[in-house]
Amino acid sequence: MRRLFNILKSKPKLKKVIHWLLIPSNEARPRLWVKWFLNPFYxxxxxxxxxxxxxxxxxxxxxxxxxxxxxxxxxxxxxxxxxxxxxxxxxxxxxxxxxxxxxxxxxxxxxxxxxxxxxxxxxxxxxxxxxxxxxxxxxxxxxxxxxxxxxxxxxxxxxxxxxxxxxxxxxxxxxxxxxxxxxxxxxxxxxxxxxxxxxxxxxxxx
The missing domain is CATH 2.160.10.10 (Hexapeptide repeat proteins)
Structure with missing residues (x-):
């Protein structure tokens, strides 16, 4: 997972898309799927x-x-x-x-x-x-x-x-x-x- 985010840092456009998938625009709170399915394992x-x-x-x-x-x-x-x-x-x-x-x-x-x-x-x-x-x-x-x-x-x-x-x-x-x-x-x-x-x-x- 850490390696994936290091790769994203070098690809701004892809990083922007991933960021939107994780967090709604102009918000700080992650989407519910992140809270339910990703954070518990990370x-x-x-x-x-x-x-x-x-x-x-x-x-x-x-x-x-x-x-x-x-x-x-x-x-x-x-x-x-x-x-x-x-x-x-x-x-x-x-x-x-x-x-x-x-x-x-x-x-x-x-x-x-x-x-x-x-x-x-x-x-x-x-x-x-x-x-x-x-x-x-x-x-x-x-x-x-x-x-x-x-x-x-x-x-x-x-x-x-x-x-x-x-x-x-x-x-x-x-x-x-x-x-x-x-x-x-x-x-x-x-x-x-x-x-x-x-x-x-x-x-x-x-």
Whole structure:
């Protein structure tokens, strides 16, 4: 399958036809036949994982989607791998109403609360001769390491790396990397606490 999509990249006209067969024009959601007959054989879900019935999986076969063991995607969440992989580790919780747009990698034992937006995709806007919706897109991987807690209503922008066992306070806008064992808050999010490995205490950061 991967080889087939690599061939299609070199044949724009054929690629356009295949794309239409997979996705209706001007939409992001794949056709039902893709959801029913293609995705179950191409994407991977490990034992004990749960995807609630009202979740929206806009996942396509030309990028990967993986849900790890005993992980949960809650109701009204949208997952989109149209421009990049969405890989979710084991024992991870994706909360109600979240939006995850690849490329995104989320580690193990991570909690993502309600109404969080994690998007590795951006639209260019430099040209004034084209509507922004018609301009090229750019993408940068968002990576969230193991054991993190992402609070409700957080926005994580493309290219951000959140280090292990970090906490993102509710309502924060994360625009730059977060070191491991840190607490950040605000818009834009800034470092407010960090774990001192020597004293074994969470310390405030001035």
């Amino acid at each position: 994407h991977t879900r490990e034992k004990g994982s749960i995807i609630r019935s009202s979740s929206r999986l806009d996942v396509l076969p030309f990028n990967d989607f993986h849900l790890g063991r005993k992980s949960i995607i809650e109701d009204f969440t949208t997952i989109n791998n149209g421009v990049g992989n969405v890989l979710i580790g084991s024992n991870t919780f994706i909360g109600i109403g979240d939006v995850i747009i690849g490329p995104v990698e989320i580690g193990n034992n991570t909690i993502i609360a309600q109404y969080v937006v994690i998007s590795g995709l951006n639209h260019d806007f430099q040209s004034l001769d084209l509507p922004i919706s018609k301009q090229p897109i750019n993408k940068k991987l968002i990576k969230i390491d193991d054991d993190c807690w992402i609070g409700a209503n957080v926005v994580i922008t493309s290219g951000v790396h959140i280090g292990k066992h970090s906490v993102i306070a509710a309502g924060s806008i994360v625009t730059r990397d977060v070191p491991p064992f840190s607490v950040v808050a605000g818009n834009p999010a800034r470092l407010i606490k960090q774990y001192n490995l020597k004293t074994k205490v969470w310390e405030k950061v001035d």
